Amino acid sequence: MQLVVSPENPLEWFALRANLVAIPILHVQIMPVLAKAVLEAADKGVFEAAKDGPKTLDELVSILNLNRKALGELMGLLTAMGYFTFKKDRFTLTRMARRFALKDDPLSVYGMMIFNNRVVWDWMSHLGEYLKTGKGVQYHDTLSPEQWRYYQEAMVAASNNEAREFGRRAPVPKSATRMLDIGGSHGQHSVVLCRKLPALTSVILDLPPAIEQAAPLLAQQGMGERVQHQSGNALTDDFGDAQFDIILLSSLAHHFTPEQNQLVANKVARALRPGGVFIVNEFIRPEIGAKPELLGGSTDLFYGLSSTAGNYSIAEIQHWQQTAGLKRYKVVRYTTVPGRAMVVAKK
Numbered sequence: 001m002q003l004v005v006s007p008e009n010p011l012e013w014f015a016l017r018a019n020l021v022a023i024p025i026l027h028v029q030i031m032p033v034l035a036k037a038v039l040e041a042a043d044k045g046v047f048e049a050a051k052d053g054p055k056t057l058d059e060l061v062s063i064l065n066l067n068r069k070a071l072g073e074l075m076g077l078l079t080a081m082g083y084f085t086f087k088k089d090r091f092t093l094t095r096m097a098r099r100f101a102l103k104d105d106p107l108s109v110y111g112m113m114i115f116n117n118r119v120v121w122d123w124m125s126h127l128g129e130y131l132k133t134g135k136g137v138q139y140h141d142t143l144s145p146e147q148w149r150y151y152q153e154a155m156v157a158a159s160n161n162e163a164r165e166f167g168r169r170a171p172v173p174k175s176a177t178r179m180l181d182i183g184g185s186h187g188q189h190s191v192v193l194c195r196k197l198p199a200l201t202s203v204i205l206d207l208p209p210a211i212e213q214a215a216p217l218l219a220q221q222g223m224g225e226r227v228q229h230q231s232g233n234a235l236t237d238d239f240g241d242a243q244f245d246i247i248l249l250s251s252l253a254h255h256f257t258p259e260q261n262q263l264v265a266n267k268v269a270r271a272l273r274p275g276g277v278f279i280v281n282e283f284i285r286p287e288i289g290a291k292p293e294l295l296g297g298s299t300d301l302f303y304g305l306s307s308t309a310g311n312y313s314i315a316e317i318q319h320w321q322q323t324a325g326l327k328r329y330k331v332v333r334y335t336t337v338p339g340r341a342m343v344v345a346k347k
């Protein structure tokens with residue numbers, strides 16, 4: 001995926017063609033303001049305040065108890081960004097904002113907005129240091145219980161959309177009865193597969209502070225004993241021998257070094273039953289020389305900053321799988337999440 005600057009009139013078109021538009025100004029001055037405006041709007045309840053219908057600025061000021069001038073500026077920007085329309089002195093949420101910025105839509109990214117505003121924003125100031133040292137924030141070691149809650153809610157928001165396609169397209173054996181979901185958090189990936197395969201049960205292995213916060217999120221899915229949490233650590237726990245038909249590692253490989261991923265893949269290979277599949281579900285680092293891709297590139301840097309590791313290429317992931325004795329099976333690229341893929345190996 002790419003973000004493009006699109007001209008709105010012939011003059012702008014000419015300026016772009018003639019290389020007269022200072023594109024870096026968009027990146028360094030405009031984009032940070034856009035991002036922070038949306039984050040603060042979500043956090044201050046601006047979207048929820050307009051949920052029940054159009055509102056004047058004064059009505060929003062009184063619901064939200066915010067400064068009139070500042071809120072007017074924010075509303076102007078949110079309108080320019082397509083979150084609101086403004087007619088007859090009233091702000092109305094757009095379809096896009098209703099779907100993605102309100103708390104309750106199944107595709108909402110509200111949880112991600114809160115985590116990014118309250119926790120992640122501060123990490124950005126560490127980027128200069130990361131570039132010098134290569135040492136990321138290692139946030140799994142430092143989050144408070146409240147921050148763990150924001151993190152787990154953000155993971156639900158991040159996977160709402162993807163879990164649907166994962167459920168439809170993950171190449172899993174139809175007869176599967178046992179799944180291990182490593183770093184599975186909220187369990188959405190397990191839940192969609194268990195709904196699809198009636199005989200399947202899943203164990204979600206995650207760190208204790210994650211499970212504390214993710215347990216209520218999983219309970220909302222009403223899966224009872226079919227999807228259960230298990231406290232542990234993927235780097236130090238044994239996964240057993242020939243126990244599982246499906247083992248999923250979704251959005252965790254990017255927190256681990258190549259050596260740690262190899263260690264996990266070796267344990268996975270032992271723990272799979274013959275015919276079982278190991279799915280590594282990740283944003284993919286484009287191969288060197290391949291077409292640059294914005295999501296893969298930005299998540300690569302972000303994961304490096306946040307946990308020192310980063311994205312991996314398909315070849316790197318397949319290398320761990322094959323070194324562990326598994327056979328290459330499939331690579332399924334998401335159509336709804338650009339830059340993301342399931343890299344699947346079979347025992």
Ligand SMILES: C[S@@+](CC[C@H](N)C(=O)[O-])C[C@H]1O[C@@H](n2cnc3c(N)ncnc32)[C@H](O)[C@@H]1O
Pocket residue numbers: 140155156158159182183184185186205206207210232233234235249250251252255
């Ligand atoms: C980015 S989240 C991904 C959640 C989920 N799998 C998904 O795809 O939406 C990473 C998860 O891995 C967990 N995690 C991190 N280190 C772990 C470890 N050493 N062992 C088990 N889980 C771990 C985190 O607590 C978190 O829930």
